[in-house]
Amino acid sequence: MEKNKWPPGDLVIWFFILAELLVFGVFFAAYAFTRASNVELFNTYQLTLDRNAALINTVALITSSYFVVRAVAAIRDNNSKRCFHWLLAALFMGVVFLVVKGMEYHHHFSLGINLNTNTFYMFYLSLTFFHFLHVILGMIILLAVALKARSGGYSAAEHTGVETGASYWHMVDLVWMILFPLVYVMR
Amino acid sequence: MEDKKFIRPCSIIFGLLLALTVTTWFIGTMGLSGLQVSLMVLGFALIKGQLIGDYFMGLKQVSGFWRWAVTLWLVLVGSLITYAFNITA
Numbered sequence: 001m002e003k004n005k006w007p008p009g010d011l012v013i014w015f016f017i018l019a020e021l022l023v024f025g026v027f028f029a030a031y032a033f034t035r036a037s038n039v040e041l042f043n044t045y046q047l048t049l050d051r052n053a054a055l056i057n058t059v060a061l062i063t064s065s066y067f068v069v070r071a072v073a074a075i076r077d078n079n080s081k082r083c084f085h086w087l088l089a090a091l092f093m094g095v096v097f098l099v100v101k102g103m104e105y106h107h108h109f110s111l112g113i114n115l116n117t118n119t120f121y122m123f124y125l126s127l128t129f130f131h132f133l134h135v136i137l138g139m140i141i142l143l144a145v146a147l148k149a150r151s152g153g154y155s156a157a158e159h160t161g162v163e164t165g166a167s168y169w170h171m172v173d174l175v176w177m178i179l180f181p182l183v184y185v186m187r
Numbered sequence: 188m189e190d191k192k193f194i195r196p197c198s199i200i201f202g203l204l205l206a207l208t209v210t211t212w213f214i215g216t217m218g219l220s221g222l223q224v225s226l227m228v229l230g231f232a233l234i235k236g237q238l239i240g241d242y243f244m245g246l247k248q249v250s251g252f253w254r255w256a257v258t259l260w261l262v263l264v265g266s267l268i269t270y271a272f273n274i275t276a
Contacts, residue, residue: 003248003249003250003254004248004249004250005249005250005251006249006253007244007245007246007249007253007256008244008245014253014256018256018260021257021260022260025260025263025264025267028264028267028268029264029267029268029271032267032268032271032272033267033271035271035272035275036271036272036274036275039275043220051212051215051216052212052216054212055208055209055212058208058212059205059208062201062204062205062208063201065239065243066197066198066201066243068243069193069194069197069201069242069243070194073190073193073194073197076190076193077190163245167244170239170240170243170244171244173239173243174236174239174240174244174257177232177235177236177239178232178233178236178264180208180211180232181211181215181228181229181231181232182229182232182268184215185211185212185214185215185228186225186228186229186268186272187220187225
């Protein structure tokens with residue numbers, strides 16, 4: 001099969017994705033190297049996190065990403081209606097992520113935990129909230145794409161917008177694939 | 188008819204991603220720790236990232252720099268985390 005010269009979607013989003021990945025990469029490295037000087041503290045407070053909630057959220061993001069893949073496949077088949085429905089399903093999984101993560105934050109805040117509590121919580125809260133904001137932005141993009149798909153704004157011949165939104169959403173998923181084990185499991 | 192050559196591998200990858208996620212969660216709930224366990228979990232994460240890049244983002248079908256952009260990021264991040272966990276072991 002002949003390969004494409006450029007990735008799917010608008011090339012501008014890929015430069016944005018690269019920039020986002022670099023920022024998250026620095027964040028992950030900062031977490032890992034700070035942990036190296038505070039292993040006992042990080043290992044102790046990591047145990048206070050809800051791994052079941054993290055599992056639900058990881059499954060939600062992976063499923064959402066898969067639904068977006070199906071949406072791209074649908075529009076390549078010139079089926080706007082199906083594309084719209086897959087995007088709605090993806091958005092629903094995004095809502096699941098936000099609700100579960102919101103419940104986690106509520107639990108921590110109700111215990112008086114905040115950015116000043118200790119170094120571990122400073123990283124946990126800032127890293128996950130930074131990602132949380134990216135989920136919200138990704139959902140806004142997917143919603144805009146879904147609405148345009150519903151009004152017949154995309155076709156098999158022209159669906160760059162769908163692929164652009166999909167690429168960003170997959171990046172949000174990709175980052176969580178590292179964040180989940182690093183913050184919740186590795187000790 | 189949707190492109191089965193696109194959907195079928197992605198459906199398999201979806202299953203693989205879920206399986207690796209549940210394995211990671213299970214290791215976490217078992218309370219396993221140590222350098223080897225951490226690096227194994229990190230390895231699962233890097234594989235998941237590569238699969239998302241290759242199949243969901245479609246980079247497997249791209250040539251040149253963009254084919255390897257996600258891979259480079261994963262190698263860089265994975266190396267830094269591995270190094271940081273190594274110096275505490």
